[in-house]
Amino acid sequence: MKVTATRRALLLVSVLALPLSACGSDAGSGESTGSPAAGSGVAASPAAAAKSAYPRTVKTSHGAVRIASEPKRIVVLGGAQMAEAVLALGGKPIVIGDGGAPLPPWLKGRTGDAEVETIAKQQSVQIEKIAAAKPDLIVSSNYITAFPGVAPKLKALAPTIDVDTTSINPDWNQILTTVADALGKPAQGTRLVAKLKAQMAAAGKGVPAGTTYDWVRLDNSGWGFGNGVLLDSFGLKPDKHQNNDNQSSLSLERSNELTGDAVFVWPYGKTKADVLATPGVSNLPSSKNGTLQVVGLNFALALNSPGAYSIPWIIKEIKPTLTKLASAK
Helix, strand or coil: CCCCCCCCHHHCHHHHCCCCCCCCCCCCCCCECCCCCCCCCCCCCHHHHHHHCCCEEEEECCEEEEECCCCCCEEEECHHHHHHHHHHCCCCEEEEECCCCCCCHHHCCCCCCCEEECCEECCEECHHHHHHCCCCEEEECHHHHCCCCHHHHHHCCCCEECCCCCCCCCCHHHHHHHHHHHCCCHHHHHHHHHHHHHHHHHHCCCCCCCCEEEEEEEECCEEEECCCHHHHHHCCEECCCCCCCCCCEECHHHHHHCCCCEEEEEECCCCHHHHHHCCCHHHCHHHHHCCEEECCHHHHHHHHCCCCCHHHHHHHHHHHHHHHHHHCC
16 A cells, blocks of 8 residues: 655645554465355345455465465554555444544444454554454455565464555455455445446547546645556556656646646645646646646545455545546547
8 A cells, every 4th residue: 555755746635544564374274265165046035145265365475375264353454545445345343443534434434343443653653452352354455464474473363355466556456356255245345346447438538549647646745746647547547747656746946747638736734826836837738727726635545455345435536627537529
């Protein structure tokens, strides 16, 4: 999930949204690895279907993890993105680690009886808090499982799953399908990913091919480019300077080089008025076309850490800009 760094963080947001965790136990034999056991053709009750899905083995960044039975006490480590994956797939976490940041609006009213706690900040994890919850499954972001020494401690508490990748910032669809697998609902996870992709494509319908974007943070150092890969799902493509590795920047003197057809700006420690008053901004194509959109922290978080609930939220936020882009063809 999302690394810090003052310049490259258009999204240090994600770090704020993370706690800490790691991976599970050895794989056994005779387990489900992607679908429940075949039945007799008669529709099973939800309880029977859940039971038939276990034991199962899930691949993680730390190897194969065996989940013996349907999890009832799920601890989520990784903030909003991990929590919404569990919740959207029917999981009922008992603890959601928020990393010290408040949960975003798309999770309001969705967390049920889960306790929202600050379990981890930076590279410090409160293992005793996790142990006190007596989890039977820990769902963690890869950002957290990468912390030195954390995985063995969590492994001793419960099977812990993350995405099977070396990246600490896996794609949102990988997170959903991994969590779905752990919850014994791989087909549901696949359908949910397809649905979200279709919603984004529909929102971008009519946007001319080749329409470009810049996704930047404005601070006292200038313009920092953030990871805008999700915008590609709306039919947009990166502008000439847009670099989705969170490491590129432009000085304020080069503001005129933000030539994307749409420019999304997160003013960090600044205001919308500051953005519009920055020399060169008023002459940008996006300013003249009404497609320069000044956004807030929640937009930045949703774009950098998208998920089952934040994607529909960001569709509503971005739709007016997409409509203007489509009408300009």
